[in-house]
Amino acid sequence: MDMDLDNNKDAKPILVILVGAPGSGKSTFCEEVMRSSSRTWLRVCQDTIGNGKAGSKAQCLSSAARGLKDGKSVFIDRCNLNREQRSDFLKLRGESQIDIHAVVLDLPAKLCISRSVKRSGHEGNLQGGKAAAVVNRMLQSKELPKLSEGFNRITFCQSESNVKDAIDTYQKLGPLENLSHGCFGQKNPDSKIQSSIMKFLKKAEVPVDTASKENTIGDSTSQTSGKNDSLCKDMEKIPSAHDNSKLGSKDIEGQTNIPAGSCHNQVSLDDTPTLAFPSISTADFQFNHDKAADIIVEKVVEYSNKMENARLVLVDLTHRSKILSLVKSKAAEKNVDTQKFFTHVGDITRLYSTGGLRCNVIANAANWRLKPGGGGVNASIFDAAGPELESATKEKAKTVSPGNAVVVPLPSSSPLFTREGVTHVIHVLGPNMNPQRPNCLNNDYERGCKVLQDAYASLFEGFASIVRNTVHQNENLGKKSLELQDQSEQCSRNTDQKSKRDADHELEKSKKYKGTHDGFDTTFTGSRDEKVDSEHKRTDGSTKKAWGSWAQALHLIAMHPEKHKDDLLEISEDIVVLNDMYPKAQKHVLVLARSGGLDCLSDVQNEHLSVLKRMHAVGLKWAEKFLSENSSLVFRLGYHSVPSMRQLHLHVISQDFDSKHLKNKKHWNSFNTAFFRDSVDIIDEVSIHGKATLKDDDKLLSMELRCHKCKSAHPNIPRLKSHISSCQAPFPANLLENGRLVGACTK
DNA sequence: GTTCTAGAAC
DNA sequence: GTTCTAGAAC
Numbered sequence: 122m123d124m125d126l127d128n129n130k131d132a133k134p135i136l137v138i139l140v141g142a143p144g145s146g147k148s149t150f151c152e153e154v155m156r157s158s159s160r161t162w163l164r165v166c167q168d169t170i171g172n173g174k175a176g177s178k179a180q181c182l183s184s185a186a187r188g189l190k191d192g193k194s195v196f197i198d199r200c201n202l203n204r205e206q207r208s209d210f211l212k213l214r215g216e217s218q219i220d221i222h223a224v225v226l227d228l229p230a231k232l233c234i235s236r237s238v239k240r241s242g243h244e245g246n247l248q249g250g251k252a253a254a255v256v257n258r259m260l261q262s263k264e265l266p267k268l269s270e271g272f273n274r275i276t277f278c279q280s281e282s283n284v285k286d287a288i289d290t291y292q293k294l295g296p297l298e299n300l301s302h303g304c305f306g307q308k309n310p311d312s313k314i315q316s317s318i319m320k321f322l323k324k325a326e327v328p329v330d331t332a333s334k335e336n337t338i339g340d341s342t343s344q345t346s347g348k349n350d351s352l353c354k355d356m357e358k359i360p361s362a363h364d365n366s367k368l369g370s371k372d373i374e375g376q377t378n379i380p381a382g383s384c385h386n387q388v389s390l391d392d393t394p395t396l397a398f399p400s401i402s403t404a405d406f407q408f409n410h411d412k413a414a415d416i417i418v419e420k421v422v423e424y425s426n427k428m429e430n431a432r433l434v435l436v437d438l439t440h441r442s443k444i445l446s447l448v449k450s451k452a453a454e455k456n457v458d459t460q461k462f463f464t465h466v467g468d469i470t471r472l473y474s475t476g477g478l479r480c481n482v483i484a485n486a487a488n489w490r491l492k493p494g495g496g497g498v499n500a501s502i503f504d505a506a507g508p509e510l511e512s513a514t515k516e517k518a519k520t521v522s523p524g525n526a527v528v529v530p531l532p533s534s535s536p537l538f539t540r541e542g543v544t545h546v547i548h549v550l551g552p553n554m555n556p557q558r559p560n561c562l563n564n565d566y567e568r569g570c571k572v573l574q575d576a577y578a579s580l581f582e583g584f585a586s587i588v589r590n591t592v593h594q595n596e597n598l599g600k601k602s603l604e605l606q607d608q609s610e611q612c613s614r615n616t617d618q619k620s621k622r623d624a625d626h627e628l629e630k631s632k633k634y635k636g637t638h639d640g641f642d643t644t645f646t647g648s649r650d651e652k653v654d655s656e657h658k659r660t661d662g663s664t665k666k667a668w669g670s671w672a673q674a675l676h677l678i679a680m681h682p683e684k685h686k687d688d689l690l691e692i693s694e695d696i697v698v699l700n701d702m703y704p705k706a707q708k709h710v711l712v713l714a715r716s717g718g719l720d721c722l723s724d725v726q727n728e729h730l731s732v733l734k735r736m737h738a739v740g741l742k743w744a745e746k747f748l749s750e751n752s753s754l755v756f757r758l759g760y761h762s763v764p765s766m767r768q769l770h771l772h773v774i775s776q777d778f779d780s781k782h783l784k785n786k787k788h789w790n791s792f793n794t795a796f797f798r799d800s801v802d803i804i805d806e807v808s809i810h811g812k813a814t815l816k817d818d819d820k821l822l823s824m825e826l827r828c829h830k831c832k833s834a835h836p837n838i839p840r841l842k843s844h845i846s847s848c849q850a851p852f853p854a855n856l857l858e859n860g861r862l863v864g865a866c867t868k
Numbered sequence: 869g870t871t872c873t874a875g876a877a878c
Numbered sequence: 879g880t881t882c883t884a885g886a887a888c
Contacts, residue, residue: 167888175888177870671878671879703879765879784880785873823874837872837887 132160132296134189134219138197138210140266141226142259144233146284150226151196154291161296163188166198178209186213203264205835205844211271220299222274223266224287230260264833274300277307394591395432396584397469398484399498400444401576402551406558412570414447418455420577422855424585425461427795429825429834431588433581434480435464436472455854458832469498470505473541480543482587484580487548489520489559491527502537502546509535510546521550523560524575528583547583551576589820668720668767674702676720676768679713695732696739703782705774705792708747708754712736712771719769722760722798727811730804732769737800740773744863747775755852755864758800761791762815771800776829776852776862778845785838787822793829796821799861829853 139147151164165185170176181199188195201207207223214221266275278284283306294300400417402408421433437445445464452462465478472478486498491514493503503510509532518527526549537543552572553560562569668676678685678699682692690710691698697713714732718724725733737758744756755776764770774792783789790796795816803813826841827834831850835841856862 175869177888669878669879674879782880787874839872 132192133299134192134194135294135300136185136189136195136197136210136213136219136221137291138201138207138221138223138266138272139199139226140201140207140223141228142200142202142230142233142263144235144237145226145228146236147198147200147226150224150284150288151198153288154196156292158292159295161193162196163191163193164196164198168199178206182209182213185210189213189217189219200259202259204266204270205840207266207270214271220273220302221271222276222300223272224291225265225275225277226284227265227277227279228281228284268304273302275304275307277305279306392479393430393432394482394584394588395434395478395480396482396484396547396581397434397436397465397472397478397480398547398549398580399436399469399486400442400448401484401486401549401580402553402573403444404486404497405495405555406551406553407555408552408569408573409554409566410444410447412566413573414444414451416570416573416577417444417448418451418457420574420581421452421462422455422457422853423578424581425458426832426853426855428461428581428585428588429827431584432460433462433584434478435462436467436469437464438466438468440466442466457854468501470501470537471541480541481591482545482547482584483537483543484526484547484549484584487521487527487550489522489550491515491518491521491548506531506535506537506543506546510537514546514548521548523550523552524572524579525550526576526579526583528587545587547580549576549580666720672765672767675711675713675766675770679715679768680717682715690743691739693739695735698739698743701772701774705780705783705788706776706778707751707780708756708773708775709780710740710743710773712740712743712773714769716769720767721764721769722762722803722813722815724769725803725807725813727807730807733800733804733807736769736771737804740771740800741863744773748864752865755862757792757797757856757862759861760798760800760803760813762796762798762821763817772797776864778829778842783838783842786824786826789826789838789841790822790824793827794821794824799859801859801861 139150141147148164148166148168151162151166155162155164163185165181165188167178167181168175170180170184178199181197185195185197197210199206201210201223211221265277266272268275276287276290278287287306290300400413403410403413417435421435425431425433435445435448445466449464452464465472465476467476467478469483472480472483483502485502488495488499493511494500510529513532513535514527514529517529521527526547529546529548531538531543531546533539535543537546552562552569554562554564554569556563562572678689679697682689682697685699686692689697689699695715697715699711699713701709701711714729714736716729716732719729719732740758744758747756748754756773757776758771758773760769760771772792778789778792796818798813798816806813825834826836826838828841828844828848828850830845830848830852832853833844833848835844851857852862
């Protein structure tokens with residue numbers, strides 16, 4: 122694109138992309154600057170670009186291009202909260218080398234919401250109760266801009282006075298002047314976390330600025346010894362895949378005075394749901410530390426991939442902790458995302474008050490009677506939480522068996538709640554290898570590992586359900602009223618707590634409805650045996666699933682393949698292979714079992730193991746055939762937990778998901794959440810238990826859309842598809858294990 | 869006004 | 879499973 126600047130030969134138009142939620146003050150910012158600037162500005166506002174009404178992004182782009190061509194400096198006044206939304210505007214630079222700036226109005230969500238609600242007749246028409254829900258939702262997908270996106274300058278405003286300063290800077294910017302490049306105004310995240318601690322503790326002292334403290338290189342452990350080490354730095358110390366990916370743009374990032382933009386993201390989320398957990402079974406229960414560390418990392422990887430905006434923190438009392446250092450190094454080896462998981466040295470009952478690590482949920486290494494005492498973590502948690510925890514626990518369950526967890530909402534009168542901000546305690550019981558303690562497994566590590574895996578799975582699942590309910594509840598809160606926002610912190614925290622209770626009841630109700638209610642409604646059973654049993658009861662208790670006429674197609678083909686010869690890729694005695702009629706990727710075939718009465722995974726029993734293996738082998742063969750034609754493909758083989766079509770069928774699907782038939786959330790999530798069960802895992806499960814574990818939770822299919830590689834969230838299918846068409850991230854570690862992926866780049 | 873989702877019908 | 883479409887979201 123040629124920029125015709127002849128009219129204004131020496132003028133240097135700039136493009137300023139505002140970034141901020143509704144109510145963050147983007148329009149006001151533009152208006153204030155334009156009111157007394159000596160530059161010629163054009164404000165491109167998506168809310169008004171369509172003859173005073175909301176328009177499209179394309180309209181904004183062309184209007185901005187025209188403005189720049191005319192030598193005007195341009196404000197892009199739309200939310201631009203994530204990288205993808207900004208990328209097209211950055212392309213406006215073309216070959217002209219104009220400066221492109223971002224001004225980030227990163228003000229508290231609370232403020233944006235109350236402004237959005239108060240405004241009447243605002244151009245964005247985002248009024249009333251909907252505002253909170255919309256703002257909250259938009260902020261969930263917020264990605265702060267980075268210089269590496271192509272910005273010359275980024276100004277972060279985290280308070281109204283920052284905004285005033287930024288307005289001042291742009292007002293004074295003459296037509297021939299330039300602003301210096303780099304990141305500006307981004308606060309030291311330490312001070313942010315510190316000030317929130319102080320706010321929480323209602324202390325007036327100015328926090329110690331730890332920014333200049335030396336990092337101990339190689340020590341990834343954060344600490345609550347009372348010295349207030351920076352959490353942010355701790356998290357940065359373990360390199361993650363994400364961090365590594367930024368190295369390529371180091372030269373640009375180098376212009377900034379601040380190490381990296383990601384840091385801010387991590388700690389500004391001090392409301393991020395966080396589970397702090399002790400290592401289970403490795404102290405008094407004498408479980409092998411190395412094996413335990415493997416299991417912790419394995420389960421953390423599994424669950425952190427599932428959980429969008431949540432953190433898991435392994436806590437131990439001392440820097441000398443063997444289990445902490447083992448987990449730390451294994452997590453680093455596996456490139457575990459350090460925003461989602463890290464280790465921490467401190468007292469699990471004083472994480473917030475002595476270290477500023479806000480954890481709304483803590484796990485307790487409980488005993489089977491769920492009683493206080495016994496020393497260790499259990500004693501100190503019951504001690505710190507007061508009698509409230511004991512009575513709340515009693516309400517939920519009387520005992521817990523190894524491998525299971527019990528979620529207990531903590532009464533707001535508990536000191537752990539008021540002092541530390543803990544809303545839930547999850548009691549977990551792991552395997553015991555200590556002959557002095559009940560249920561000793563006598564070094565049976567085959568059984569022990571399984572129980573420990575189940576214990577962590579139950580723990581993390583319990584935490585995930587709290588997170589889900591809280592998010593759900595926050596949305597509802599937003600719809601109701603915002604008056605609560607103005608009440609005192611303690612008061613609104615109580616309200617939150619009550620809301621969470623309500624959410625818990627919701628959970629119980631839905632569980633009851635499913636018929637799994639057994640008096641331990643908040644017990645999360647990680648044991649596969651028990652889970653399968655309850656699934657089994659459900660299917661046995663009712664008649665078999667009724668298949669609609671449209672769902673019979675595969676069944677008919679399996680029964681009479683000769684009638685469909687032309688449509689099939691392969692026919693044998695026990696198996697049929699065909700192209701999926703509506704492929705959801707470049708290559709997508711189905712391997713059908715031909716046995717009658719084998720409609721779906723829940724029908725699978727031990728006797729079907731050989732069919733499963735055969736289907737897998739045939740699936741692999743076809744994947745390899747496709748790979749020989751196009752080596753860039755990667756395949757995954759697996760089953761839908763609850764298929765729509767009758768007749769057990771294995772999906773062999775390339776991981777590009779490049780298909781016009783992939784149209785909705787259900788399509789995406791059926792291949793990219795736990796709803797999709799890898800063939801290798803099904804074979805393992807059936808070998809061991811004679812049954813397959815089904816993940817038939819409806820929530821899985823309506824989960825938010827996340828990239829299957831980098832796990833970034835996207836608001837809708839078109840945006841997701843445009844992202845995956847260019848996402849360069851490697852596949853997550855859990856998919857690279859156990860042969861779940863097939864293809865050149867997975868070896 | 870356009871884009872996108874989600875529920876009903878098949 | 880898809881198609882159709884009302885209406886929500888933007």
